[in-house]
Amino acid sequence: MSHDSRVAALDSLLEDAGLDAVLATKDASIAYLTGFWGLQMERFFGVTVRKGGEGALIAPSLDRDAVAAAPTGLEKALYDAAKGNGLSTLYETFGSAKRIGVEEDHFIWARAKELTSAGYELVPASDLIMELRAAKDAEEIAAVKHACAQIIAVYEEVWADLKVGDSEADVNAKAAYSLARRGGAHPGPHILFGAHAGDPHGSPGSRTLQEGDVIVADIAAQFDGYWGDMTRVAHAGTPSDWAAKAWDIVKEAYDDAVAATMVGNTARDVDHAQRVIVEAHPEIGACLHGAGHAIGTEIHEPPFLVATSETPLREGMIFTVEPGIYNSEKGGIRLEDDILVAADGPVNLSPSALELRVIE
Template sequence: MPPQDALVEESDVPGAVVTAAGVETATAVRLERLRASAVGAGLDAFLATGDESIAYLTGFRPLQLERLFAVAVMANGEGAIVVPRLDLGQLDDAPDELAKVAYEASSDGLPELAVVLSGAHRIGVEEDHLIYARAAALREHGFDVVPAGHLIAALRWRKDDLEIAKISAACELVEQTLARMFAELRPGAVEREVNAQVESLLREHGASAAHPLILFGENAANPHGQPSLRELRRGDVVCADLSACLDGYWGDLTRCATVGPASEWAHEAWQLVRDAQWAAIDACRTGNAARAVDAAQRSLVESRPDLGACLHGAGHAIGLAVHEPPFLVPRTETALEEGMIFTIEPGIYQAGTGGIRLEDDVLVTVSGPEVLSSHAVDLVQLEA
């Protein structure tokens, strides 16, 4: 793998350096918007318990194990973050709008949360994150607990300037890591070892988490296949899907290469997938339904069954989580809005041969789609 100084540092990316004051301002705005949404939905309070949502509202991302973490946003203008005492020291930069409430190891945090929520009755919760036992306990305290995760999801869909800068920085790191990996990759390399080396490289350059998925030859016919002990051989297609979390936000890109000249299948599959991606990117416009983006790529990929199968949708939103809603699949009617960021990743897969996928991260703007990474136009050819 390349030396550490071969990759871009976070400070080299325009807009990537954000002051604490900027973060504090952003979280204050988000808290107020969530409060307004809760009031509009007839709620007395909203309770955020998912780690991404807590990070979105406070800048603090908890390690979610068995302990309760929650942010309560009250309709009356008050609010609090409830954490185990062992995590209280991590809240120095939490927004001043939130009271800090810590509970001892002798408590499960629910009595303290009930005190924070006192005076409220109808509580909106993230139904995908609040476990049943805790919801039941809140009801025993007299609260009317209702599903309302869509309120914070809708806020998180639209990225602000701070978030766009962070996602762009993550894309920069991933893209340059891909380029360095391809520059070093040679026949005889082992899938599992290459994945481990790339993950280590991403972490060395600031990624707090990384998910490389680099597959060779026929293994790439499974979009979510597991890296094995297979060695790289002449004639193989390499499908390299890398995602990394930098300063809390994810970048997710996929590039493909051939070892030596591309086969007829690889060449035609690449051209098809590239055209499908262009069509899907062009469909990333405000007002379009998410399913329309998928339809734009699916109609092309499915037109060539001789090259393989279309096994997944066009992509997904990305941000504090590597996979976020809305998802670009046939069932999603959600209209695209300014500030949404999606992966656009059409692919085609032929069992026994391989898979070709091309993925970039795309920002929806009022003037049209903006690709946050360098849009690949050529299939990489590696030395054989």
């Protein structure tokens, strides 16, 4: 689907939503609608879509070349960020529209206050935009699969190079370089050893790999605007009884959660499939997170596979499925793949060996 087709699809929702226009401000939403990726920082970027399908990509003139190259039929409205905050340019793109849908989980309060003071009525519209972004088309699915293929290649480099005595910092730096060399943006390897792996959000540091350590390698990066996100596990030397048992538990949870990632189920069904297995083994470790999250132009995007979500799964959605079990003293085990919700069942977009690899 072209970017202009996505704008038309968004326009088709405005009447029923009671909106005169929508303002998208998230990087990922701007890119979804126009193909343009900017660096926001303190400057204002946005896309307006008015009823009728007209609108604009608003950006500072600093980004004029990238804006000019953006594959969109919308107006390209530039402003001088050294002389203003861009809101007067934004107002011009609204035309006569007054009731504006905004991404309420992103649009900052200070700008919202300025718009309301200028006479605009702001209405939450994040769900409206995500309704379109949630189901991926064939090109988007291929892009996620391509990103995963690059990550799989990096895993092979990591495993081939890893040895006892290596530090987390060095291993992560090498993986990040390999991702970047392959064209990955925002390379995000998160490779932890031993007890550090018992903290899903632990920070890689100076700890070195020791015999008997479990290794949890979560590797993610964005390629051509779309993310891949995977996790694989290894062990330095013969796996301990704990590691072998934890692996079996998580593999069973993974298999059941992937099988549940299908049209007709809800997000909470997928979470329940893994949670009922992991939580049955408190002697091994804890279940510290949901089953996963949607992925696309953002690495984490809704819907989220958590116990509180009744969101129905639709054909074309892509989720990470990533059950894990965590022990603060012994480490963690997590398996993660990117799973497409297809008409005839789940499809793994990141197929590679699922094994407790041994590092000699």
